[in-house]
Amino acid sequence: MAGRKITVVISQAPGKNPVKRHLEEEIATRLMLSGTAEVSVVPHLYDLTSDHTGMLWLKSLRGNLVVLGWLYPRAIRWVLDRNGVKGKEGSSRLNRLEDADADDQDHPPEEAAESRGIGALDVPNRLIYAIDLRNDSDPEIYIKEIERLADLTSVPLVQLGFGGIQLTAQPENSPATNGAGTSSDSTANGASAHSHNGDTGSVISGIFSNGNSNGANGHAEAPTLPITSPAVIGGGDVRRRWYPVIDYSRCTNCMECIDFCLFGVYGVDHADRILVEEQDNCKKGCPACSRVCPVNAIIFPEHKTPGIAGADGGPVEDFKIDLSKLFGAPSALEMAVLERDQELVADGREAVGTAVGLPKRQTCQPEKARDELDDLMDGLDSLDL
Amino acid sequence: MSEPLVFMMGKFEARIPVDRTYFESHFWAVPHGDVFRVGFTSYAVRLLQDVYFLDWSIDADTQVRKKQSIGEIESSKAVSTMYAPADGHVIRFNEALLNDPSLINADNYDKGWLYEFSTTQPLLSPDEYVKVLEAGWDQTQRLLKNQFNE
Numbered sequence: 086m087a088g089r090k091i092t093v094v095i096s097q098a099p100g101k102n103p104v105k106r107h108l109e110e111e112i113a114t115r116l117m118l119s120g121t122a123e124v125s126v127v128p129h130l131y132d133l134t135s136d137h138t139g140m141l142w143l144k145s146l147r148g149n150l151v152v153l154g155w156l157y158p159r160a161i162r163w164v165l166d167r168n169g170v171k172g173k174e175g176s177s178r179l180n181r182l183e184d185a186d187a188d189d190q191d192h193p194p195e196e197a198a199e200s201r202g203i204g205a206l207d208v209p210n211r212l213i214y215a216i217d218l219r220n221d222s223d224p225e226i227y228i229k230e231i232e233r234l235a236d237l238t239s240v241p242l243v244q245l246g247f248g249g250i251q252l253t254a255q256p257e258n259s260p261a262t263n264g265a266g267t268s269s270d271s272t273a274n275g276a277s278a279h280s281h282n283g284d285t286g287s288v289i290s291g292i293f294s295n296g297n298s299n300g301a302n303g304h305a306e307a308p309t310l311p312i313t314s315p316a317v318i319g320g321g322d323v324r325r326r327w328y329p330v331i332d333y334s335r336c337t338n339c340m341e342c343i344d345f346c347l348f349g350v351y352g353v354d355h356a357d358r359i360l361v362e363e364q365d366n367c368k369k370g371c372p373a374c375s376r377v378c379p380v381n382a383i384i385f386p387e388h389k390t391p392g393i394a395g396a397d398g399g400p401v402e403d404f405k406i407d408l409s410k411l412f413g414a415p416s417a418l419e420m421a422v423l424e425r426d427q428e429l430v431a432d433g434r435e436a437v438g439t440a441v442g443l444p445k446r447q448t449c450q451p452e453k454a455r456d457e458l459d460d461l462m463d464g465l466d467s468l469d470l
Numbered sequence: 471m472s473e474p475l476v477f478m479m480g481k482f483e484a485r486i487p488v489d490r491t492y493f494e495s496h497f498w499a500v501p502h503g504d505v506f507r508v509g510f511t512s513y514a515v516r517l518l519q520d521v522y523f524l525d526w527s528i529d530a531d532t533q534v535r536k537k538q539s540i541g542e543i544e545s546s547k548a549v550s551t552m553y554a555p556a557d558g559h560v561i562r563f564n565e566a567l568l569n570d571p572s573l574i575n576a577d578n579y580d581k582g583w584l585y586e587f588s589t590t591q592p593l594l595s596p597d598e599y600v601k602v603l604e605a606g607w608d609q610t611q612r613l614l615k616n617q618f619n620e
Contacts, residue, residue, distance in 0.1 A: 406517075406547060406548040406549075406613065407548065407549055407550060408514075408517055408518065408548045408549070408550040408613075409550045409551045409553075410613070411495070411496060411514070411517065411550075411606075411610065411613070412495050412496060412514065412550050412551070412552055412553060413493070413494075413495030413496075413536075413537055413552075413553040413554075413555055414537070414551060414553055415537040415553070419537060423535075423537075423538075
């Protein structure tokens with residue numbers, strides 16, 4: 086059993102939807118019962134700041150990782166990447182199920198688009214599987230897939246001890262071995278989650294007797310208590326956020342987003358790569374930069390349009406035709422300009438319309454070598470006629 | 471009343487009555503008091519087919535800009551956001567449709583009107599609207615993957 090454990094992190098749905106909570110808890114407890122996975126739960130991934138305990142916990146994890154959340158897999162992957170939780174893209178069957186609905190013809194251009202991107206930096210040799218919990222409401226679907234992934238990725242290293250993958254993780258961050266450290270700041274979880282933490286920890290570690298972690302918590306738990314879902318690392322209440330997430334497998338570093346955004350969200354890193362620098366400068370609800378991006382690399386995971394929220398093949402509206410264009414929909418660019426103006430006016434600034442930062446689509450084309458005509462033109466310019 | 475113009479969508483005859491004006495986004499407008507009543511043309515309804523669901527995202531008595539999103543429509547074949555056809559004022563919605571959107575299918579040029587609207591922007595004559603249809607038909611068919619060209 087220990088040979089096929091895999092690390093699973095469940096990112097909670099924002100809000101308190103009981104159906105979603107139930108699915109999360111059901112998956113967590115069943116995985117723990119079966120011993121398939123090391124399970125932990127963090128608040129809604131997208132809302133976590135990079136110094137949030139939940140995000141620090143994710144960063145501390147080593148080895149292959151499955152992240153389940155209420156976001157498109159692309160959104161999960163690139164939110165993690167932005168926060169330094171890096172890895173190669175693992176391919177889950179569940180996500181392929183989702184893709185199977187899309188038109189097959191969509192796939193070749195999509196792969197082509199991916200190959201044009203500048204890619205992520207410093208990607209370690211580990212797989213991150215991102216799974217959208219909106220795929221299905223049946224926990225069994227996820228359990229089966231995680232069992233399959235655990236089998237697929239099992240490596241001898243994991244068999245070295247009952248801690249499994251945690252051998253390489255930093256124990257001081259682990260909710261399993263140090264419940265007090267992580268749950269002490271999670272007052273929102275209430276007493277019951279807190280008091281079960283020790284129990285949960287012992288199950289995660291594969292120790293089914295009453296471990297010493299109970300003692301550490303100072304609670305005398307009855308051994309017959311049912312297993313409950315692990316406490317939420319860093320607490321359940323997190324401020325909702327809104328910011329763009331760049332998919333570097335698509336991004337060509339064309340800089341149209343930084344030119345278009347007038348709120349100082351974007352910057353560049355030391356290697357002159359585009360970066361979402363000041364996430365919280367972004368205007369809630371405004372997806373304008375995503376619309377001007379020529380390769381659809383900018384994700385707003387909470388936007389209602391699937392193509393903007395990170396769905397793979399653009400808008401997914403079952404098998405129905407979208408007639409919006411025929412009925413007078415503005416182009417993406419017109420929409421972006423409208424949205425930006427609205428936010429400028431709301432900030433007490435003047436609307437700029439199409440006057441500022443409009444895409445220069447030709448800059449995306451590969452630069453041609455200088456030719457004689459360029460030299461001639463430069464020569465003429467220098468004559469200052 | 472004069473005979474309507476007809477635009478052939480494959481074998482389907484889309485009737486374009488000549489007693490009113492049009493927006494290029496496939497809405498008709500007919501004067502009603504000092505304002506226009508606006509509804510889907512037969513061309514639009516043929517593309518939609520059976521309307522299941524209609525929802526307005528703005529309140530009645532709202533000033534709108536052209537192309538501003540004002541609602542959603544879902545039918546057996548399609549989904550679409552609806553947009554203001556011009557700069558103007560949406561005065562009130564057809565309450566009857568909120569209970570029974572199928573009026574759009576049953577009587578799109580009369581009882582199936584969508585909203586009352588005032589605008590000072592120029593509208594298209596029936597002839598001009600048919601020219602818009604002719605110019606756009608190839609593209610529309612590509613959008614629909616030829617499924618109406620039976």
